[in-house]
Amino acid sequence: MNRTNREALLSDLTPEIAKTSRSWYIVFGILLLVFIVGIYGLVQQIDKGHIVTGMRDNVVWGVYIVNFIFFMGLSYAGALVSGTLHLFKTPWRAPVIRLAELITVISLAIGPFFIFFCVGRLERIPYILAFPRIQSPIVWDVIAILTDVFGAAIFLYVSFIEDFAILRDADNLQIAPWKKKMYRILSLGYQGTPKQKRILSFSRNVMAAMIIAIAIIVYSVLAWIFGVTLQPGWHSTIFGPYFVIAAVFSGVGLLIVLMAIFRKIYNLEKYITLKHFVNLGIVLFVIAAFFGYFTFSDYLTKWYGSVKMDKILIDKLFTEFKTYFIFANYIGILTPIIIIAIPRLRTINNITIASVIALLALWVNRYIIIVPTLETPFIPIQDTRHDWLFYSPTWVEWSLTAAGVAVFGMLFMIISKLAPIISISELEEAAEKNNT
Amino acid sequence: MSKASIKYVSLFILVLLGPGSNLSATAVQDSKINPYMLFTYLKDTDSRQILQVKMTNITQVGEVPLPGLNIGFYNNEALLGEAITDTEGNASCTIGSSLPLFASEDGSWPFSAIFEGDSLTEETYSELSIYDVDIQMMLSEEEGERFVTLHATTLTSDGRVPVTGEEIGVYVPRMFSLLPVSIGMLDENGAFRIKFPDDMPGDSLGNLTVIGRFNDHYLFGNVERREEVRWGTEAEITAPVYRSLWSTLAPKWMIISLTIMLLGVWGHYTYVIINLFRIRKEGLKKKE
Numbered sequence: 001m002n003r004t005n006r007e008a009l010l011s012d013l014t015p016e017i018a019k020t021s022r023s024w025y026i027v028f029g030i031l032l033l034v035f036i037v038g039i040y041g042l043v044q045q046i047d048k049g050h051i052v053t054g055m056r057d058n059v060v061w062g063v064y065i066v067n068f069i070f071f072m073g074l075s076y077a078g079a080l081v082s083g084t085l086h087l088f089k090t091p092w093r094a095p096v097i098r099l100a101e102l103i104t105v106i107s108l109a110i111g112p113f114f115i116f117f118c119v120g121r122l123e124r125i126p127y128i129l130a131f132p133r134i135q136s137p138i139v140w141d142v143i144a145i146l147t148d149v150f151g152a153a154i155f156l157y158v159s160f161i162e163d164f165a166i167l168r169d170a171d172n173l174q175i176a177p178w179k180k181k182m183y184r185i186l187s188l189g190y191q192g193t194p195k196q197k198r199i200l201s202f203s204r205n206v207m208a209a210m211i212i213a214i215a216i217i218v219y220s221v222l223a224w225i226f227g228v229t230l231q232p233g234w235h236s237t238i239f240g241p242y243f244v245i246a247a248v249f250s251g252v253g254l255l256i257v258l259m260a261i262f263r264k265i266y267n268l269e270k271y272i273t274l275k276h277f278v279n280l281g282i283v284l285f286v287i288a289a290f291f292g293y294f295t296f297s298d299y300l301t302k303w304y305g306s307v308k309m310d311k312i313l314i315d316k317l318f319t320e321f322k323t324y325f326i327f328a329n330y331i332g333i334l335t336p337i338i339i340i341a342i343p344r345l346r347t348i349n350n351i352t353i354a355s356v357i358a359l360l361a362l363w364v365n366r367y368i369i370i371v372p373t374l375e376t377p378f379i380p381i382q383d384t385r386h387d388w389l390f391y392s393p394t395w396v397e398w399s400l401t402a403a404g405v406a407v408f409g410m411l412f413m414i415i416s417k418l419a420p421i422i423s424i425s426e427l428e429e430a431a432e433k434n435n436t
Numbered sequence: 437m438s439k440a441s442i443k444y445v446s447l448f449i450l451v452l453l454g455p456g457s458n459l460s461a462t463a464v465q466d467s468k469i470n471p472y473m474l475f476t477y478l479k480d481t482d483s484r485q486i487l488q489v490k491m492t493n494i495t496q497v498g499e500v501p502l503p504g505l506n507i508g509f510y511n512n513e514a515l516l517g518e519a520i521t522d523t524e525g526n527a528s529c530t531i532g533s534s535l536p537l538f539a540s541e542d543g544s545w546p547f548s549a550i551f552e553g554d555s556l557t558e559e560t561y562s563e564l565s566i567y568d569v570d571i572q573m574m575l576s577e578e579e580g581e582r583f584v585t586l587h588a589t590t591l592t593s594d595g596r597v598p599v600t601g602e603e604i605g606v607y608v609p610r611m612f613s614l615l616p617v618s619i620g621m622l623d624e625n626g627a628f629r630i631k632f633p634d635d636m637p638g639d640s641l642g643n644l645t646v647i648g649r650f651n652d653h654y655l656f657g658n659v660e661r662r663e664e665v666r667w668g669t670e671a672e673i674t675a676p677v678y679r680s681l682w683s684t685l686a687p688k689w690m691i692i693s694l695t696i697m698l699l700g701v702w703g704h705y706t707y708v709i710i711n712l713f714r715i716r717k718e719g720l721k722k723k724e
Contacts, residue, residue: 134686134694143694147701154708161715188712189719196718203711210704217697 038403059391071111077251078103162425332361475562477657501525598626638668
């Protein structure tokens with residue numbers, strides 16, 4: 001590798017590792033404050049019980065489960081995107097692949113906590129591992145998530161080794177001694193010998209293939225938790241692929257939003273260009289079309305089936321939840337399609353706005369999958385109090401939701417202090433290929 | 437037709453139909469149930485004589501049992517006993533063994549069951565004429581084969597004589613009804629002999645009940661003799677395994693699929709972790 005080129009890359013991509021700006025502290029402080037409010041909400045919930053949430057006998061899954069599915073979806077999408085970009089050696093992958101990998105691991109670290117918030121008797125959680133019942137989809141999910149956590153962590157670490165070695169060898173980098181020591185340990189003595197390169201490349205390929213497969217299986221398992229029940233709206237054979245498509249849709253949307261944020265705050269305009277936004281925008285366009293197709297197919301067959309409970313549910317979606325339904329299944333799908341389809345509209349800002357809308361629409365989509373179904377029980381409960389029949393999230397649930405988003409941001413910020421947010425080794429490799 | 441004619445015709449139709457409709461509605465409201473009484477006689481294996489009645493209302497949707505009806509059982513004109521129909525519409529009366537029964541000139545016992553009616557149900561009755569008969573049943577094994585022999589006798593003025601030329605059967609009780617093993621005619625000695633099949637399912641030990649029976653006979657009613665014998669094949673009783681989250685074990689296909697998937701995935705993880713050690717080892721070698 002050309003020494004000057006590497007120094008230029010280090011100079012552009014490592015300033016945040018070497019020093020911390022005031023704005024970093026301010027943003028981190030705000031996120032920390034949001035996190036603390038969430039912790040206060042959690043303390044309230046533990047102290048007073050689930051009565052402080054909007055969940056009751058009918059609607060036992062609310063915003064917590066929506067967040068769980070949403071974050072897990074982001075994680076699997078990150079895995080699918082990064083794995084695919086790597087495995088197929090996509091030429092423009094270098095500036096975005098690290099972000100996708102980080103989305104995978106960070107979302108995966110946050111998502112399961114929402115299950116813990118939703119479960120009433122936390123002390124019983126170890127029983128799932130101590131006395132597992134393999135026939136329970138919940139146990140499948142636990143096994144799948146644990147497998148995914150390990151896989152994503154290994155994939156991320158393997159992709160970081162070359163960068164750790166570069167940072168270890170960067171003499172001009174003014175960083176704390178503990179960071180140098182950390183890079184020395186984590187780089188595993190990687191010197192870039194042909195044998196090391198061959199082993200590392202093969203390992204990355206293996207892990208990329210594995211996490212693609214795991215992401216599909218694991219998110220399908222999550223979908224089957226709904227699909228194997230007989231609940232109206234959930235008992236669907238296409239729920240597995242539908243969830244996977246939805247996950248990729250939201251994940252690509254988040255990737256574009258993060259690209260826009262980091263491009264702006266870390267001055268990465270030179271590396272993350274309009275080309276990357278358009279390329280990912282086209283992926284978003286295709287996935288939006290597929291997602292729309294699956295959504296239409298799912299509701300059309302239910303509507304034609306005229307099964308009593310499905311009919312009640314669909315009537316409910318078209319009346320009480322019509323605003324959510326229109327936003328999730330029309331605006332959320334059509335906006336990215338229209339923006340990407342018209343070349344004149346393909347600007348960084350427009351694509352980012354379309355991604356934000358897609359991301360929010362996907363969250364609402366999860367909400368209208370879960371809540372209306374639970375508000376349509378086969379046997380109505382005796383208690384007819386309004387809040388027992390109809391779900392409405394409380395401030396405790398919103399505070400913990402906001403805390404989850406805040407932690408996502410904080411973890412990204414912390415990692416950006418430890419390693420470059422864009423892979424230096426990938427950029428070097430891309431530059432070498434361009435030179436040859 | 438003039439307007440006046442139409443007016444008078446309409447008035448006539450109204451007068452004719454109006455009260456008529458009301459009357460027919462009242463008739464429907466006031467009509468009583470016309471019950472159907474099924475009256476049978478059973479002499480069981482312990483020689484107890486039981487008179488049985490089933491009261492039903494036959495409607496367009498089927499037979500509806502009539503519970504709570506008081507039935508009187510009579511021998512000629514002597515009251516033998518009374519019973520109230522249960523939820524299935526059944527009532528029965530066991531005739532005391534010491535009770536002398538009136539016999540008609542031909543030697544048969546005239547029985548009758550009478551329901552005297554109430555505010556909702558019409559009165560009804562039914563009669564039976566029964567000749568007394570005894571069945572002896574013999575179960576035997578000869579050269580590895582099993583036989584059932586029935587002998588039927590009846591009491592006449594000449595004493596106990598064999599019953600000949602009447603239909604009798606060998607049955608085995610199954611879940612819902614009696615399974616006829618063989619039905620045939622009594623010979624001149626009043627005997628009926630059959631070879632019992634060796635593949636008849638029994639309980640878990642191979643036990644089953646063999647019944648020799650006059651079944652709904654026009655002269656004798658229902659008369660039977662039962663005996664339990666280990667002639668059946670042993671039923672393999674296994675608890676049905678239903679798909680459920682609380683079943684003891686997951687289905688084999690699930691365990692196998694999950695094991696293959698997990699071994700595949702974790703095997704690859706292990707391989708990559710080993711590769712990391714190889715990278716480290718190579719780095720140390722280069723350093724030296």
